[in-house]
């Protein structure tokens with residue numbers, strides 16, 4: 001469902017062009033739990049912006065469900081993003097002036113649904129991530145683990161096929177990190193495709209498909225038979 005062919009992202013700063021992503025080929029199937037690892041600066045987040053239709057490649061093809069997004073306009077990209085992709089970031093990126101419920105309801109309302117529908121849906125999602133008692137708390141009243149669970153709820157708000165998570169446990173203690181990982185594993189079992197970037201070996205081994213990046217290139221990839229480790 002996600003296919004990259006000879007993908008480059010080249011930043012032009014000063015006289016020497018810099019290849020943050022340098023000729024990447026990779027495929028991720030529906031239902032995969034794909035894990036991307038690699039040292040700092042190896043191009044993981046840049047790759048995620050391409051897979052997530054936040055940006056287009058300098059060269060090469062990025063196909064999502066068979067559709068080449070490489071030439072799409074800003075509007076075209078955001079349409080695919082809204083339909084198919086949910087994001088989770090290391091820094092949570094919640095709106096500080098909205099409570100947990102409204103953080104999750106906001107993208108549903110932006111997608112054109114009624115306030116009433118959005119609130120109902122957001123409540124259901126926050127129950128699903130174990131935050132039924134924190135609906136009306138603001139981000140600064142929540143722990144890191146709770147904020148990230150709100151972000152998982154928000155990522156699910158428009159029922160995406162794919163969840164992209166860039167170091168979702170990077171700012172969490174090990175217990176909260178395990179909770180977030182478990183949520184992602186449950187979602188994967190329910191059919192969501194997960195793409196996870198992590199430095200954490202213990203988390204990485206839960207994936208069924210692995211890509212190791214170095215200097216913008218995939219230097220190692222593998223697929224585990226028997227699917228995701230439970």
Ligand SMILES: Nc1ncnc2c1ncn2[C@@H]1O[C@H](COP(=O)(O)OP(=O)(O)OP(=O)(O)O)[C@@H](O)[C@H]1O
Nearest residue numbers: 011013018020038039040041042043044045046047
């Ligand atoms: N907008 C930009 N302009 C110029 N260079 C950039 C830009 N964005 C990223 N880079 C460079 O591209 C390289 C890859 O960055 P990226 O953020 O993808 O790395 P990463 O693997 O996610 O690292 P980390 O593990 O630290 O998050 C880095 O050397 C970075 O400095």
Ligand SMILES: [Mg+2]
Nearest residue numbers: 044045046166
């Ligand atoms: Mg990064």
